[in-house]
Amino acid sequence: MINPWTQGRVPGVRMNPTLGGWLVKRGLASAGWTLPQWVRLSLQGAHLYWYQFPELVLAAGETQLTRITVSEDFWLVAIMSHESVTIAGTGSMRAQIYEDQQTYKYSKYGSNKGNFAGNALEPGLNKIPHFIPAGSPVNCRVQNLSGTLSNTVDVCMFGYSGWWRD
Amino acid sequence: MDKPAEKRITVFRVDELALELAKRLPAVMNSSAPGALTQDQLNALQNDPQFMELGGNLYFAKLFHYIVNLTHTGNDTQNQSFQIDSDADFQLLFLLSTQTSSSLSIQVTEGSAGGLAWQSAAVNILNFCGSAQNPFPAGLIPQLMPKKRSYKVTTIDSSGAANTVQVDFWGYKLYPAAMAAQLGALPSSS
Numbered sequence: 574m575i576n577p578w579t580q581g582r583v584p585g586v587r588m589n590p591t592l593g594g595w596l597v598k599r600g601l602a603s604a605g606w607t608l609p610q611w612v613r614l615s616l617q618g619a620h621l622y623w624y625q626f627p628e629l630v631l632a633a634g635e636t637q638l639t640r641i642t643v644s645e646d647f648w649l650v651a652i653m654s655h656e657s658v659t660i661a662g663t664g665s666m667r668a669q670i671y672e673d674q675q676t677y678k679y680s681k682y683g684s685n686k687g688n689f690a691g692n693a694l695e696p697g698l699n700k701i702p703h704f705i706p707a708g709s710p711v712n713c714r715v716q717n718l719s720g721t722l723s724n725t726v727d728v729c730m731f732g733y734s735g736w737w738r739d
Numbered sequence: 740m741d742k743p744a745e746k747r748i749t750v751f752r753v754d755e756l757a758l759e760l761a762k763r764l765p766a767v768m769n770s771s772a773p774g775a776l777t778q779d780q781l782n783a784l785q786n787d788p789q790f791m792e793l794g795g796n797l798y799f800a801k802l803f804h805y806i807v808n809l810t811h812t813g814n815d816t817q818n819q820s821f822q823i824d825s826d827a828d829f830q831l832l833f834l835l836s837t838q839t840s841s842s843l844s845i846q847v848t849e850g851s852a853g854g855l856a857w858q859s860a861a862v863n864i865l866n867f868c869g870s871a872q873n874p875f876p877a878g879l880i881p882q883l884m885p886k887k888r889s890y891k892v893t894t895i896d897s898s899g900a901a902n903t904v905q906v907d908f909w910g911y912k913l914y915p916a917a918m919a920a921q922l923g924a925l926p927s928s929s
Contacts, residue, residue: 608879616880621831623858623867641859650879653866655841692865693834693875727844727863733880 607698608650616648616702619733624711626728631666631717639728643709646735648702654690657725658717663687665718666726673710679703683716690728702732790916799919800911803829809904811843811896817904818893823884827912831882834875835907836868842898845906848891861895868906878910 658665664686691697717724844861869875
């Protein structure tokens with residue numbers, strides 16, 4: 574079994590958890606649910622970045638499309654969202670993201686908030702980041718699952734941009 | 740935008756570079772001066788959990804928080820700048836915040852007006868910052884905030900009421916390993 578914290582390291586030089594995703598609540602200091610070390614090393618120098626989809630104000634039951642264009646090569650690590658309405662269980666919205674350039678859909682059908690997006694407190698990380706090439710439009714179709722209330726929905730994609738540092 | 744292939748540190752080269760630098764410890768980085776530590780001290784140093792390798796360089800990592808406080812009266816925009824101290828680069832590990840209301844969005848830009856932004860548009864605070872209990876691991880890929888660089892934090896309140904916000908950049912100051920003695924981190928020789 575490869576130990577991702579020691580594999581590929583210099584003998585005698587201790588690997589430091591500062592390179593890891595240390596999610597206190599889940600008690601993880603290593604790679605179980607975070608990016609493996611080989612991924613982090615390959616992306617070394619990439620800059621953190623959020624692509625924020627334009628905010629949607631959805632009437633009860635309404636569906637709308639929002640879109641951004643990725644300006645630099647981008648490795649998507651987490652999708653996060655915030656809604657003004659809370660519905661226990663499913664969450665108050667359902668969404669599907671797809672890319673124009675590759676017509677690549679992130680899910681077969683619309684996915685409920687609870688299965689689709691986390692937040693900064695509990696982000697739900699892609700172990701292998703999803704690559705989106707520079708110039709790709711990315712669409713997000715969002716449906717308000719509240720049948721009575723207007724819902725303000727913010728969806729963003731967090732990851733690392735090919736905005737390399739020297 | 741890409742680094743040339745020979746400059747990029749890949750998984751195939753990182754060991755080689757780190758080992759090369761490790762051999763020079765505890766001399767000042769890239770210096771030919773002889774080391775000042777005994778072999779025992781050097782061994783102890785390498786077992787110190789604050790001693791880390793990053794991108795082929797060796798550092799002492801000291802815990803540090805950069806804090807930004809903003810106070811909203813309601814439906815207003817506030818901004819506050821902070822500067823990375825001149826004594827060490829900062830490795831951002833987590834983003835944290837507290838706020839009265841989460842009807843608040845945030846953006847971070849580098850330098851002065853028109854500086855590079857960390858996001859395409861303002862992001863809801865709960866999609867940007869976690870808490871000490873559930874921190875947001877922005878530094879999964881190590882993010883270096885260079886010494887002396889300034890950052891501007893802007894928050895936009897839409898709650899309509901007073902909103903007291905604290906944003907916390909939690910990480911490590913990265914001191915060159917050769918500064919261990921000055922930091923009080925030099926291992927005892929006895």
